[in-house]
Amino acid sequence: MYQTKYHKPASIDDAVAALAVAEDGKVLGGGQTLLPTMKQHLASPTDLVDVGGISGMADISVSDGCLTIGAGARHADVAASSVVRDAIPALACLAGGIGDPAVRSMGTIGGSVANNDPAADYPAAVLGLGATVVTNTREIAADDFFEGMFTTALEEDEIITAIKFPIPSSAGYSKFPNPASRYAMVGVFVANGGSGARVAVTGAGQDGVFRADSMESALSSNFSAGSLDGTSLDADGMMADIHGTAEYRAHLVSVVAKRAVTSAV
């Protein structure tokens, strides 16, 4: 790893100030993606601004039909949280399936969402639940947040502070992990709420997480796995690599979407 300067600010304002004066500063969440990337010399920020020391950043609470998870909440804490398990069990289940136990001890929801890895789990939940990404300056709707592989609406030096999830009547998540990397080859988050069903797909799209419109229409009229029988996704726009063709992934989305609906509670 190249040399870097480590900062541990006690407040968001201090974190923003540290980023502002850094030549090439990066926010450090749990570090489970950023540090391996730095070790491989694929990233070499001059400064790392660790937001793990900011109080209140990992809080989890429910109010007015909305579950709010602080950006610093670790995957293990979200998975084990009785508040999350009661409000949106599928989200707790998703968090408990990210990486491995040691990664879940450190990795944070804010870090995962800001990184927008095309095969990460959390983006599917944020988009599938129609969540709102709260930053130090504004609130961004999930539909406007994810802009393509590793790309988001975040400005330079903008820091995610929390994610607000509207609590659906039911939701489910299912993924087909790559047998070696365990990242999602296809992961589908489905949610059934007041304004109809939402379906978000991770792992499969060339541009990262996306919504499956045809599946949303089918599930909005009848939220059951059988409703998806007639739907299919176009292979155009699907990722293709040594692990699977675009057609294979498109087919897998239908299979995994049905599993997600069946698992929904």
Added chain:
Amino acid sequence: MTQIKMTVNGKSATADVPDNTLLSEFLRENMRLTGTHVGCDTSQCGACVVHVDGRAVKSCTVLAASLEGADVTTIEGIANGKDLHPMQAAFKANHGLQCGFCTPGMIMSGIDMVNRYQAEGQALTAEAIRHELEGNICRCTGYHNIVKSIEDAADEMSGMAQAAE
């Protein structure tokens, strides 16, 4: 450079370290605790797992500078004098290792999973152990004896927890 002060295996440790020092490097090179192994450097193999504030973490994927005030336990810190920790004893009894390279991480992950399952009152089945070992790679044993070791140790640790109550 950042000055850090943490507790390692119950003893206070203070050092000035470059900001890019990984916890695994700090443990092995500053503290000379070479039981923590570095197998992959890509955060996949789990040979470097230690406990930080009671949680299993990959020490190759944590900056030492971020651990001011933390309580770190390594494989060197779990035995009670000459008495092996039940997880160590179970790995010995069940032949849960061959070359031994992954063993420190397996044992630290094993203790962590038993603690978590027991705290939640959940049964740690052989299947659950296999899922929990997702982040620990062994290239020798085929895992059967590792799973058996952790199952045995879980029984032993459960008995100890009950005896302590």
